[in-house]
Amino acid sequence: xxxxxxxxxxxxxxxxxxxxxxxxxxxxxxxxxxxxxxxxxxxxxxxxxxxxxxxxxxxxxxxxxxxxxxxxxxxxxxxxxxxxxxxxxxxxxxxxxxxxxxxxxxxxxxxxxxxxxxxxxxxxxxxxxxxxxxxxxxxxxxxxxxxxxxxxxxxxxxxxxxxxxxxxxxxxxxxxxxxxxxxxxxxxxxxxxxxx
Amino acid sequence: xxxxxxxxxxxxxxxxxxxxxxxxxxxxxxxxxxxxxxxxxxxxxxxxxxxxxxxxxxxxxxxxxxxxxxxxxxxxxxxxxxxxxxxxxxxxxxxxxxxxxxxxxxxxxxxxxxxxxxxxxxxxxxxxxxxxxxxxxxxxxxxxxxxxxxxxxxxxxxxxxxxxxxxxxxxxxxxxxxxxxxxxxxxxxxxxxxxxxxxxxxxxxxxxxxxxxxxxxxxxxxxxxxxxxxxxxxxxxxxxxxxxxxxxxxxxxxxxxxxxxxxxxxxxxxxxxxxxxxxxxxxxxxxxxxxxxxxxxxxxxxxxxxxxxxxxxxxxxxxxxxxxxxxxxxxxxxxxxxxxxxxxxxxxxxxxxxxxxxxxxxxxxxxxxxxxxxxxxxxxxxxxxxxxxxxxxxxxxxxxxxxxxxxxxxxxxxxxxxxxxxxxxxxxxxxxxxxxxxxxxxxxxxxxxxxxxxxxxxxxxxxxxxxxxxxxxxxxxxxxxxxxxxxxxxxxxxxxxxxxxxxxxxxxxxxxxxxxxxxxxxxxxxxxxxxxxxxxxxxxxxxxxxxxxxxxxxxxxxxxxxxxxxxxxxxxxxxxxxxxxxxxxxxxxxxxxxxxxxx
Numbered sequence: 001x002x003x004x005x006x007x008x009x010x011x012x013x014x015x016x017x018x019x020x021x022x023x024x025x026x027x028x029x030x031x032x033x034x035x036x037x038x039x040x041x042x043x044x045x046x047x048x049x050x051x052x053x054x055x056x057x058x059x060x061x062x063x064x065x066x067x068x069x070x071x072x073x074x075x076x077x078x079x080x081x082x083x084x085x086x087x088x089x090x091x092x093x094x095x096x097x098x099x100x101x102x103x104x105x106x107x108x109x110x111x112x113x114x115x116x117x118x119x120x121x122x123x124x125x126x127x128x129x130x131x132x133x134x135x136x137x138x139x140x141x142x143x144x145x146x147x148x149x150x151x152x153x154x155x156x157x158x159x160x161x162x163x164x165x166x167x168x169x170x171x172x173x174x175x176x177x178x179x180x181x182x183x184x185x186x187x188x189x190x191x192x193x194x195x196x
Numbered sequence: 197x198x199x200x201x202x203x204x205x206x207x208x209x210x211x212x213x214x215x216x217x218x219x220x221x222x223x224x225x226x227x228x229x230x231x232x233x234x235x236x237x238x239x240x241x242x243x244x245x246x247x248x249x250x251x252x253x254x255x256x257x258x259x260x261x262x263x264x265x266x267x268x269x270x271x272x273x274x275x276x277x278x279x280x281x282x283x284x285x286x287x288x289x290x291x292x293x294x295x296x297x298x299x300x301x302x303x304x305x306x307x308x309x310x311x312x313x314x315x316x317x318x319x320x321x322x323x324x325x326x327x328x329x330x331x332x333x334x335x336x337x338x339x340x341x342x343x344x345x346x347x348x349x350x351x352x353x354x355x356x357x358x359x360x361x362x363x364x365x366x367x368x369x370x371x372x373x374x375x376x377x378x379x380x381x382x383x384x385x386x387x388x389x390x391x392x393x394x395x396x397x398x399x400x401x402x403x404x405x406x407x408x409x410x411x412x413x414x415x416x417x418x419x420x421x422x423x424x425x426x427x428x429x430x431x432x433x434x435x436x437x438x439x440x441x442x443x444x445x446x447x448x449x450x451x452x453x454x455x456x457x458x459x460x461x462x463x464x465x466x467x468x469x470x471x472x473x474x475x476x477x478x479x480x481x482x483x484x485x486x487x488x489x490x491x492x493x494x495x496x497x498x499x500x501x502x503x504x505x506x507x508x509x510x511x512x513x514x515x516x517x518x519x520x521x522x523x524x525x526x527x528x529x530x531x532x533x534x535x536x537x538x539x540x541x542x543x544x545x546x547x548x549x550x551x552x553x554x555x556x557x558x559x560x561x562x563x564x565x566x567x568x569x570x571x572x573x574x575x576x577x578x579x580x581x582x583x584x585x586x587x588x589x590x591x592x593x594x595x596x597x598x599x600x601x602x603x604x605x606x607x608x609x610x611x612x613x614x615x616x617x618x619x620x621x622x623x624x625x626x627x628x629x630x631x632x633x634x635x636x637x638x639x640x641x642x643x644x645x646x647x648x649x650x651x652x653x654x655x656x657x658x659x660x661x662x663x664x665x666x667x668x669x670x671x672x673x674x675x676x677x678x679x680x681x682x683x684x685x686x687x688x689x690x691x692x693x694x695x696x697x698x699x700x701x702x703x704x705x706x707x708x709x710x711x712x713x714x715x716x717x718x719x720x721x722x723x724x725x726x727x728x729x730x731x732x733x734x735x736x737x738x739x740x741x742x743x744x745x746x747x748x749x750x751x752x753x754x755x756x757x758x759x760x761x762x763x764x765x766x767x768x769x770x771x772x773x774x775x776x777x778x779x780x781x782x783x784x785x786x787x788x789x790x791x792x793x794x795x
Contacts (some may be wrong), residue, residue, distance in 0.1 A: 103761075
């Protein structure tokens with residue numbers, strides 16, 4: 001009789017323990033998903049800025065259609081991948097694709113800002129300057145959001161890997177989260193191939 | 197190194213957890229003591245009236261005690277539940293708005309927004325105390341998920357962007373770690389004890405003569421005794437807890453900014469500021485536990501009750517070696533971009549370089565002592581090249597002796613033998629320090645001459661490796677300065693090619709991969725053909741130096757995006773060699789761009 005009671009108490013305690021670990025893991029997962037959506041918010045902001053920038057520049061850069069097209073294409077590609085990645089932030093492949101598209105976009109933007117250098121009137125344009133400033137601010141926010149995301153991912157991964165949480169994570173299929181970085185060699189390819 | 201701030205956070209968090217437990221134990225011991233006192237009082241009343249334990253008087257006394265504690269807590273809690281506006285008005289703080297006339301305020305707001313993103317905390321209200329000249333800041337809780345960050349005008353006036361960022365990040369550390377509700381609850385419990393103490397004194401009166409001891413005096417005496425022990429003990433624990441949370445907030449600030457020197461430098465400024473962190477308003481005492489820094493200067497005993505650890509401790513903790521570096525920087529003041537130009541580049545070298553395990557700080561002390569004057573620095577530069585000259589150092593020393601002096605040759609030999617690792621490890625820092633020393637004493641021509649000599653020495657063994665190239669280019673650019681001239685697009689394009697092709701060499705890629713990488717990279721910027729620069733090219737160093745000065749003439753967005761882009765290239769294979777680090781450093785420092793924050 002008493003041994004049954006003891007067993008029951010132990011079982012209940014164990015169940016509570018597992019529940020608390022499970023809840024902690026869920027909270028961590030929501031944390032890094034939320035952090036990813038923060039990156040996404042800032043990326044969207046940049047994707048909105050770039051067309052404005054191109055529109056403003058168009059009037060001055062009549063003969064530079066190629067560069068402008070490249071910027072717009074890179075922007076559209078990155079925006080599409082950001083949308084896909086935002087839907088599945090724990091999918092490493094999606095996040096990796098986004099990162100590589102982002103890198104292409106930075107390259108295109110670099111070329112674009114070099115081009116602007118050749119057009120003093122465009123450089124002096126107030127709208128252009130404001131947009132550039134805004135872009136720099138947004139880039140900054142993106143990097144802080146990425147940092148916050150990787151901090152959240154790290155915390156989640158630690159919580160997931162320590163004993164005995166790793167057992168609970170295994171049972172309930174909490175997958176390892178990935179940093180916002182280019183991991184696989186194939187993921188990197190698009191950066192080179194598309195412009196080589 | 198700032199890399200271990202997560203580990204430090206864990207330690208401090210554990211310590212403050214045990215302090216919290218201790219605090220709770222103290223509270224329960226005191227409650228037990230109060231219960232005991234109630235029992236004792238019963239005995240006193242029982243003696244007088246022949247009553248038993250559960251007499252109405254006993255219950256009344258116990259109830260009264262309970263009520264006192266409760267009222268004390270309630271009063272404090274109500275006082276703390278004021279809304280943001282009431283709180284701000286109380287402290288004489290006015291809100292910061294985006295579209296105000298002054299330039300500083302939108303900048304402050306965007307800085308706070310960045311930190312809110314990094315800390316994953318909703319954007320708080322930002323306020324400034326316009327009449328406070330000291331450097332200080334605090335965070336306050338205005339509602340369940342609503343916070344307020346208040347800065348003094350002095351902080352805005354005296355701190356630059358990075359320092360302000362560090363301070364704001366510290367406050368975000370308090371918010372993110374949940375310090376505000378925690379300290380508030382501790383303060384509420386503390387107020388309950390304080391109420392016991394005060395009521396005791398009220399009952400007992402201050403002077404009790406031996407002849408007329410009334411029950412009220414006995415009760416009062418007990419309450420005072422318990423109250424004082426409680427106030428003292430919990431005050432000590434609360435202060436120790438508060439100090440731990442300050443350190444934790446410092447560590448969090450480093451986590452959010454990834455730039456320990458920002459906060460360290462702000463704390464350092466407080467030390468040298470005449471007003472320090474002092475607040476002048478009547479609310480100063482109330483704010484003490486909330487503020488970034490102590491609001492008044494205190495004596496010896498106050499250190500035990502201080503809510504803030506000493507400034508030195510905090511600076512050394514988040515940024516070891518900060519003071520030494522600061523001293524050196526003051527000596528070697530380098531031209532750098534102004535705050536407004538570098539605004540928005542709150543990025544960090546440590547982050548990128550952390551992987552390579554390299555401390556971006558100053559020279560080690562042993563080496564500094566060995567370098568008393570400019571001649572010694574010149575010898576050190578020779579030694580720097582010499583350490584890559586296995587077996588042919590004598591030849592090198594001979595050349596130095598011929599060209600300048602025997603003493604310098606000897607000194608260079610000694611340095612190369614004594615500090616081979618230090619010289620290699622701190623090459624960039626050494627070159628900067630040497631350049632600063634030489635700029636102060638020599639003219640441009642003499643420095644160019646010296647750089648040219650070094651180049652000759654390096655060729656003595658008939659070959660040159662990339663390491664030597666990088667070092668020479670860095671020396672060249674630091675000693676001779678980069679000419680500021682407008683540059684054409686085509687030049688920039690070629691210059692980028694030079695940098696990228698050397699970087700692929702530094703990464704140790706095979707030839708085919710280097711060509712692919714270069715083509716892929718340059719394809720993003722233009723269509724022209726860029727030759728892959730070979731190390732066998734005798735003008736390699738000149739070309740690199742030239743490329744850097746061409747790129748230096750570019751506008752900031754271009755330089756910035758290029759450095760960012762190059763840094764992603766370096767990180768692509770997940771490994772940073774010491775050579776890659778040198779090249780990146782060189783690139784960033786000549787282009788006056790901070791290395792970007794990267795994962």
